[in-house]
Amino acid sequence: MSQALDRSSLLQRLQEPREWDLAVIGGGATGLGVALDAAVRGFSVVLVESHDFAQGTSSRATKLAHGGVRYLAQGDIGLVREALHERSAILANAPHVAQRLPFVMPGYHWWERGFYGIGLKMYDALAGRQGLGATEWLSSRRTRELLPGVQPRGLWGGVRYWDGQFDDARFALLLARTAAARGALVLNHCEAVALLREGADGGRQVRGLVVRDTETGIETTVRARCVVNATGVWVDAVRDMDRDEGAPRRPPMVAPSQGVHLIVDRHFLPGSHALLVPKTDDGRVMFAVPWYGKTILGTTDTPRHDLAREPAPFAEEVAFILEQAGRYLLHAPQRSDVRSIWVGLRPLVKPSGEDGENTKALSREHTVIVGRSGLITVTGGKWTTYRSMAEDVLDHAMARGLLARRPGGVTAKLPLVGAAPGRPQAEPPGDHLYGSEAGLLHTLPGAHHWLWRDAETGRGGLSEAMVRFAARYEMARDVEDVLARRCRLLFLDAAEAARQADAVAAILAEELGREIDTTAFKALAAAYHRLP
Ligand SMILES: Cc1cc2nc3c(=O)[nH]c(=O)nc-3n(C[C@H](O)[C@H](O)[C@H](O)COP(=O)(O)OP(=O)(O)OC[C@H]3O[C@@H](n4cnc5c(N)ncnc54)[C@H](O)[C@@H]3O)c2cc1C
Numbered sequence: 001m002s003q004a005l006d007r008s009s010l011l012q013r014l015q016e017p018r019e020w021d022l023a024v025i026g027g028g029a030t031g032l033g034v035a036l037d038a039a040v041r042g043f044s045v046v047l048v049e050s051h052d053f054a055q056g057t058s059s060r061a062t063k064l065a066h067g068g069v070r071y072l073a074q075g076d077i078g079l080v081r082e083a084l085h086e087r088s089a090i091l092a093n094a095p096h097v098a099q100r101l102p103f104v105m106p107g108y109h110w111w112e113r114g115f116y117g118i119g120l121k122m123y124d125a126l127a128g129r130q131g132l133g134a135t136e137w138l139s140s141r142r143t144r145e146l147l148p149g150v151q152p153r154g155l156w157g158g159v160r161y162w163d164g165q166f167d168d169a170r171f172a173l174l175l176a177r178t179a180a181a182r183g184a185l186v187l188n189h190c191e192a193v194a195l196l197r198e199g200a201d202g203g204r205q206v207r208g209l210v211v212r213d214t215e216t217g218i219e220t221t222v223r224a225r226c227v228v229n230a231t232g233v234w235v236d237a238v239r240d241m242d243r244d245e246g247a248p249r250r251p252p253m254v255a256p257s258q259g260v261h262l263i264v265d266r267h268f269l270p271g272s273h274a275l276l277v278p279k280t281d282d283g284r285v286m287f288a289v290p291w292y293g294k295t296i297l298g299t300t301d302t303p304r305h306d307l308a309r310e311p312a313p314f315a316e317e318v319a320f321i322l323e324q325a326g327r328y329l330l331h332a333p334q335r336s337d338v339r340s341i342w343v344g345l346r347p348l349v350k351p352s353g354e355d356g357e358n359t360k361a362l363s364r365e366h367t368v369i370v371g372r373s374g375l376i377t378v379t380g381g382k383w384t385t386y387r388s389m390a391e392d393v394l395d396h397a398m399a400r401g402l403l404a405r406r407p408g409g410v411t412a413k414l415p416l417v418g419a420a421p422g423r424p425q426a427e428p429p430g431d432h433l434y435g436s437e438a439g440l441l442h443t444l445p446g447a448h449h450w451l452w453r454d455a456e457t458g459r460g461g462l463s464e465a466m467v468r469f470a471a472r473y474e475m476a477r478d479v480e481d482v483l484a485r486r487c488r489l490l491f492l493d494a495a496e497a498a499r500q501a502d503a504v505a506a507i508l509a510e511e512l513g514r515e516i517d518t519t520a521f522k523a524l525a526a527a528y529h530r531l532p
Pocket residue numbers: 025026027028029030031048049050051052053054055056057058059060061062063064065066190191192193230231232233234238257258259260299343344345346347379380381382383384385
């Protein structure tokens with residue numbers, strides 16, 4: 001299955017004069033899910049991503065494959081049940097990048113342990129046979145054993161339950177590569193700049209798109225029977241390309257909501273369990289999750305009106321996370337402890353007539369709209385439900401006669417490239433993320449030449465061979481592609497990522513046969529290390 005993906009041959013395929021069954025715009029969880037499902041059903045598929053796969057929201061999630069305890073509290077039972085079902089597909093199909101993760105909810109009021117325990121028993125019941133482990137009530141002593149970093153003062157006890165954790169950006173890459181192995185043409189750094197609309201006035205149908213290679217500026221017209229707009233928070237810009245000349249702009253579909261994560265060292269939350277506080281004093285969710293030898297603290301839910309590619313955190317968001325972490329952890333992390341800060345935009349769907357100011361109340365369910373022109377727009381949902389969203393999109397395309405009818409359910413038990421038993425993501429990133437491709441990785445030059453190793457454990461890290469693998473098999477085109485999404489160093493330790501930029505650029509330059517500039521990446525890494 002390991003397929004070298006050479007950009008010039010992929011671009012040549014894009015330029016072939018032909019009509020594709022399906023063209024997908026956007027290479028995040030949603031678009032990649034659609035491309036893979038369609039390719040497995042035997043449709044010819046092209047997908048274009050303007051930046052890198054998962055460069056948008058899909059690399060900035062909390063990385064939980066979960067039903068969503070919070071949505072259970074909001075009474076969104078249908079969404080929770082569906083997501084719990086999808087959670088097990090994620091874990092089964094890519095065990096090298098997705099595993100189960102135990103969570104502990106500490107209780108500081110006498111009623112919390114019982115109250116949350118009952119809710120979580122319901123969570124177990126909704127998962128049914130796909131449950132990952134039974135919810136247990138914990139004494140105060142056991143809570144401290146499982147969560148050595150928890151604030152013991154006033155602790156009544158806790159509840160342990162199980163959910164899933166995955167590497168979002170690497171999972172997205174696996175979707176892209178598995179789709180490619182099934183014949184899809186998937187291209188990063190290629191932007192859809194216009195839609196091809198044909199037919200008499202008033203009856204214009206979308207018949208393809210114009211794609212710009214963002215490395216060369218060369219534009220190519222791509223014809224397709226069905227076009228899917230899966231551009232996350234950016235869907236309204238693509239919908240606008242589908243507007244008749246002189247027609248008014250449609251009201252936006254998406255109300256973006258920003259979520260901030262801070263990364264601190266593992267010693268703030270030693271052990272293998274995550275901590276979740278379902279309702280802080282001001283009604284928000286707070287968690288601390290072990291990830292690749294560090295701890296993720298988060299998150300926030302702040303309405304935001306611009307659609308920045310790299311949204312900046314607000315000072316209030318950082319203060320909230322640090323303040324809450326200080327309340328629930330034995331050692332309060334300080335601003336100087338933050339190794340990286342990253343921000344994602346949730347594509348929440350606005351019911352028509354809403355102004356989207358209360359984003360916490362907006363549904364996390366997805367929406368599919370088929371325009372009069374045949375353009376299919378999909379947005380909302382969660383990473384966890386990407387697969388069922390893809391099925392829904394294809395159902396809409398078939399119902400509208402844009403694609404021939406072919407049975408679904410084809411990706412439910414489809415192992416992704418490299419699928420092999422993995423290790424918990426509490427461990428630093430390393431060879432184990434390559435699953436059955438680890439053997440291939442070790443045949444590349446520099447398999448034992450480590451550019452960076454995890455300081456605390458001396459294990460894992462980033463090798464020269466991993467950079468070569470990223471260029472040859474994972475379509476990495478620049479330093480950011482490697483250090484942000486193939487290896488997650490930018491997200492784990494931004495200052496260390498900046499230090500590695502020149503070494504990575506030198507290897508990439510050899511692989512790609514051109515100079516690689518690191519200026520933009522170093523500026524980005526500085527932003528990931530700067531607190532407001
Ligand atoms: C803070 C936060 C935490 C989250 N945590 C979780 C979690 O733990 N678990 C979970 O299940 N979900 C989580 N989510 C939700 C999940 O991350 C998103 O629902 C999902 O990533 C959205 O994927 P997408 O493909 O729709 O959007 P995106 O990932 O943003 O993908 C859209 C892509 O379209 C591309 N694009 C835009 N315009 C064009 C164009 N003209 N041409 C070509 N490409 C274009 C963009 O570059 C982008 O890559 C979280 C979200 C946030 C913000």
